[in-house]
Amino acid sequence: MPLPPDFTLLQVVPELETGGAEQTTIDVARAVIAAGGRALVATRGGRMVARLAADGGRLAQMPVHSKNPLTMLGNAARLADLIRTEKVSLVHARSRAPAFSALWAARRTHTPFVTTYHGVYSARNRLKRWYNAVMTRGDLVIANSGYTRDHVLAEHHMDPAKIVAIPRGVDLDRFSPAWVTPDRVEALRRAWGIAPDERRTRFLLAARLTRVKGHLTVIAAAAKLKGEGRSDFVVLFAGDDQGRDDYSRELTAAIAQAGLQDTVRIVGHCDDMPAAYLVGDVALAARTTPEAFGRTAVEPQAMGRPVIASNDGALVETVVDGVTGWLVEPGDADAWARAMAVAIDLGPGKRLEMGQAGMNRVRQLYRNDLMCAATLAAYERVLEARA
Structure with a gap:
């Protein structure tokens, strides 16, 4: 009917x-x-x-x-x-x-x-x-x-x-690398203060600034990597606080306390998420409570980007561990630091292979x-x- x-x-x-x-x-x-x-x-x-x-x-x-x-x-x-x-x-x-x-x-x-x-x-x-x-x-x-x-x-x-x-x-007419022009990516890079010669691996966490999204876990993981002497990465938080001023200030304070001002950046709301995922090298879906679906784990895969995601909720359906990304225990900063280090050390070529696998899977299922x-x-x- x-x-x-x-x-x-x-x-x-x-x-x-x-x-x-x-x-x-x-x-x-x-x-x-x-x-x-x-x-x-x-x-x-x-x-x-x-x-x-x-x-x-x-x-x-x-x-x-x-x-x-x-x-x-x-x-x-x-x-x-x-x-x-x-x-x-x-x-x-x-x-x-x-x-x-x-x-x-x-x-x-x-x-x-x-x-x-x-x-x-x-x-x-x-x-x-x-x-x-x-x-x-x-x-x-x-x-x-x-x-x-x-x-x-x-x-x-x-x-x-x-x-x-x-x-x-996922709207594949919108979330497709082929449809994102270089000027859109460059405009975001400039807005987010990413230099043209930036060679650090860029991690993007695209989510509202709310506690369950795992920003503090990622900050703690970044601090651990810095403590190990690593300076080959940058973390971008794309999202607004929607009035959660206290949490936004807490994140800013945590970044400052860890001395990560040049490593972790809160870049605000972004209207051009397809370009945002191309600015990043690896997406983060760090939710600390079970995710009912998790569009921010699927959209970056559609853009050819591997994802580090919490091993919980529906994220285990949308991310294939070791194939399209990595599944990590939610809230475990040490585990997130290890996963981020693996993603950095994998290099652009291998990350591209994982991104292609994710793109193919999204086109089949999502x-x-x-x-x-x-x-x-x-x-x-x-x-x-x-x-």
Whole structure:
């Protein structure tokens, strides 16, 4: 059963600022439009709204990021009105707080409801488990990796037939070395203070400045390498703190205390990630808690760069140890220092071979068109079951 000709999708996501859930929202909206449907996104807003509009999607701006119960009730009423006015065919919620409003609106309007589990949510008590379980109350649950699917099944004891694993995809029209012009790479090198004759191995950790992303582990690993007399590498942290000023200051202080000002640099938010991965030689995915998918381990592989990643969560699905990168115990600075030393000593030629292996694997398993096709097939399955 293909999508009906008048299909209209409403996705609900807290913000369209940056991140994997947000990028997937944009990707799926584009796929629906390409298939002849209409795509709406209810969100607070953010820097990715322009991309949604450029693809032909429509913004429905409302405070769906809020966890205030009164605001959530208001959002539910607004979403119900939107569903009726726009004749929405299916509602897809991508976060817990908005999912409550979206679920209520979908039930009130008898509209099919789908959720995506983009993260592995902790549940230390019964109330938190109930809060998380809103993501399992739709017609179908999409998990963004096999690891996430296993977690949901173990945590919520739901019917396995109601959950499907659809790994996130990478846009290979964007993340392709062939499409990145030298001037884009050079512009980033200049912005990040990398000299034209720089010969040190460059490690890139592309992630928001938040504690779970492992920046402090990498700083400690860099300090260990420096203590061993190594000065043949540089570490770049690409990402903004999104208001986490205390953590940003903590990182700056840790870098200064270790005397790494010339070795570890916080370069801020980057809008041109394909070029950023080409500036780097090796990508780092150093998360200290299990990663539900980890786009920052897959995108650099699409760009031909090997990855050092935490040996946990879904990263063990996306990085093949010794083939497309290295898997290292999360939070173990000594282990990260050893892995970084191996990557440096491997040299450009061998790293290029690993990067090519990663590129081939991404093209087989993590293409954006595969993710979008599987998501649209999930929508078709839900509509057929409702019919």
